[in-house]
Amino acid sequence: MKLISYKHNQQAHFGAVLGEHVVELTAQFRGIHDLATLLADEQLLDQARAHVASATPDYPLASVELEPVIPAPGKIICVGINYVAHAEEAGRKVGEHPVIFQRFAETLLAHGQPLLRPRVSEEFDFEAELAVVIGKGGAHIAPEDAMDHVAGYTCFNDASVRDWQFHTHQYGMGKTFRSTGALGPWLVTADEISDYRQLQVHGILNGEQMQEGSLAELAFDIPTLIAYVSKALTWNPGDVLATGTPSGIGFKRNPPIFLRPGDVFEVVISQIGTLSNPVADEA
Structure with missing residues (x-):
């Protein structure tokens, strides 16, 4: 998967890139507030892969404001x-x-x-x-x-x-x-x-x-x-x-x-x- 952190409609999200489109994952994993937290759990990552494989993209990649992949890494x-x-x-x-x-x-x-x-x-x-x-x-x-x-x-x-x-x-x-x-x-x-x-x-x-x-x-x-x-x-x-x-x-x-x-x-x-x-x- 290609994973991104980004803003859409002024709201912070994380998601997956499919071609020139984005599959939003924030709503799919409620309680997971950032990409770093998702990456910490291999089981959740597997769920994300399965979701992305069958999902319809939510919006064009060009419509989002990219953030650094990990916006605030601890180190x-x-x-x-x-x-x-x-x-x-x-x-x-x-x-x-x-x-x-x-x-x-x-x-x-x-x-x-x-x-x-x-x-x-x-x-x-x-x-x-x-x-x-x-x-x-x-x-x-x-x-x-x-x-x-x-x-x-x-x-x-x-x-x-x-x-x-x-x-x-x-x-x-x-x-x-x-x-x-x-x-x-x-x-x-x-x-x-x-x-x-x-x-x-x-x-x-x-x-x-x-x-x-x-x-x-x-x-x-x-x-x-x-x-x-x-x-x-x-x-x-x-x-x-x-x-x-x-x-x-x-x-x-x-x-x-x-x-x-x-x-x-x-x-x-x-x-x-x-x-x-x-x-x-x-x-």
Whole structure:
């Protein structure tokens, strides 16, 4: 299934995408108020699949206002330097442990909404990534059990403010500006992806490919990342794991390429879809 969070007639809903239409699931699962809660219950997910398979769509996809797939995840865990080629272009080496940083939920925006170039910087960069959405929570998860905790996958743009990223050796501040983390347009449930390692990630700026990578190239794979984080933090339904970006980022190009108002950046992931966002200046 392709699942979305959205607003229709100013009301928050979640539902499934069928072609160019939406099957509303909010009314079908009364008492379930958001997509994260649905993802936590495999039995409810099975019921949703059965309902969608026989349902008549409720309205066109174009008539709804998409929200980030998970509008308010409890945690957004991001991974840096997780593609070997990206580590090389950044002048870094992949270490013994993954590079982990956090992003705040209030920075997220949906497919189609403008990425905001901050007033305080002109070094606004793009990072195309695959994001994993957690379904079953847990702590101290063994790597061999980790994929059982994955509800599905979506596209993510971890747009970064490079000069602020390097104000100090801890670069989290440049990674969590308002309206810079695009997530969507939908979540593809894990049962639809036979092997995530076959997924291909592309970053497209104004129609020109900037980034390309395969999930098979991750230095730390998804089970390792889920297990590693779970030793310190309990994963909860709806939490997001951003798996890192492939090579081709703007500030390592010669000359550097940064996002400007009027640009459009797309994250295109095979078997998932396309996350597209224009760029505007922060007011």
